[in-house]
Amino acid sequence: MTALVLLEFDASGIKQPSRGAVAAASKLGEVHALVAGSGLDAAAQAAAKLPGVAKVLVADAPALDHLLAEPTAALLVALAPNYDHLLAATTAVGKNIMPRVAALLDVQPISDIADVVDADTFVRPIYAGNGMATVKSADTKKVITVRAASFDPVAAEGGSATIEPVSIPDLPGMSRFISAELSKSERPELTAARVVISGGRGMQAGDNFKLLEPIADKLGAAVGASRAAVDAGFVPNDYQVGQTGKIVAPELYIAVGISGAIQHLAGMKDSKVIVAINKDEEAPIFQVADYGLVADLFKALPELAEELERS
């Protein structure tokens, strides 16, 4: 059995969620990886170093820049005859492309798998993670997105795959990339960070998110937010952790002024250690927190920054 994983990358290498997808694919058989776009030398080299990857396919075409769904799906469909499983991470890119691939192959996609039982059987969350469904596919080919937080990502180094260009099929030009407004941040990405500190409605204003920064700096943490904080306009929507935002599972998750709506818990309850700081001792977040501090966050945050400084 051979699996093909669509990789996402940036200047710093192969993105962590994609390395999680490689880890999931490794449970299925031989793994090939696909990088697509133009100017792919660095990405192909980085992909070839992923442990567990036997071959890297390089699809070099400007039409594949930005991994728009229509051309990228056409590419994957052209490559599909050689593979039993086609995978990508459950990211904005993977979610956009893989169902399109599945429909073109007349396959029911299996979204957001959290575990591999066997070549046909997978575990995936339903109802915002309130149930874990074990599903068996009757399709001969499987099209899968992978919940990266549920798999230990393969390391960025250690492998030595062969690199091979692929011929580019006819790519539909029915969509056009206009622009991207990406949040600029020196901090790690939410889905890749070892530590995440998130603020909720209790932060009261966007300006107060500055109180999280010295702590995030000290811990090398990404900064996130609850849906309530995003809806209130405190921070942009790509900060959102939760069922409809990002799913994170860092070593340490610090929830500040977050009550703990089901919606939010669905996005962070797989974190290894959870800390909650909230002045309401009845807040549901305390039911999932390993360490709870009932306190006014406006006093606790500066104290925390100071205490971390003291080490």
Added chain:
Amino acid sequence: MKILVPVKRVVDYNVKVRVKADGSGIETAGVKMSMNPFDEIGVEEAVRLREKGVATDIVAVSMGVPQCAETIRTALAMGADRGILVETDVELQPLAVAKLLKAIADKEQPRLIILGKQAIDDDMSATGQMLAALLGWPQGTFASKITIEGDNITVTREVDGGLETVALTLPAIVTTDLRLNEPRYASLPNIMKARKKPIENIKPADLGVDPTPRLTTLKVADPPKRQAGVKVGSVAELVAKLRTEAKVI
């Protein structure tokens, strides 16, 4: 311009769902059902496009048990003009739904189909993309803003690092993200008016589609439970525990 808005009947957003004791699924008996929230955003967007003079005719489609007609009525009360119910007892998965919607789109010839980005029950996030593939149309998924000018639609999408804007040519598929709009509540007069709007009732066979599911659910289990931990008395104690007990900082 005609717009198609598929709407799914799901367990209400506010219900705390429970896994059935026999592990066969989620308890839905006696549970409040509503329109999938992302689909509500789709209906709202279609109605706003009609208010702006861009859309003329809005057709709401739902599929499944006869009670899905109630979900269509909700869409009609929000402003959709008529409904189509594809009635079946078969569990419908996104591939089958996309095929049924394609058959309806072939007949109705909409220029735009607006779907929710995911249903909050199976969380598949697949139907819109699959329908786009089957129709050979472009897709603007996870939309937080759309602008239509003539045959062109500009879609601002919520992506992992922020926002991305793409330009598509109509006909096209859009799937809605949370911040596209805030759906209206249907007014009482509009709820009354919706009762008189027509709903066409058809079966998958009428559309020539075999809806047999490809995925079999072997079991549904509770997610691993987290135990509540300890309350700490001070920031200093918290930091000490994170250092020496949890060893995460």
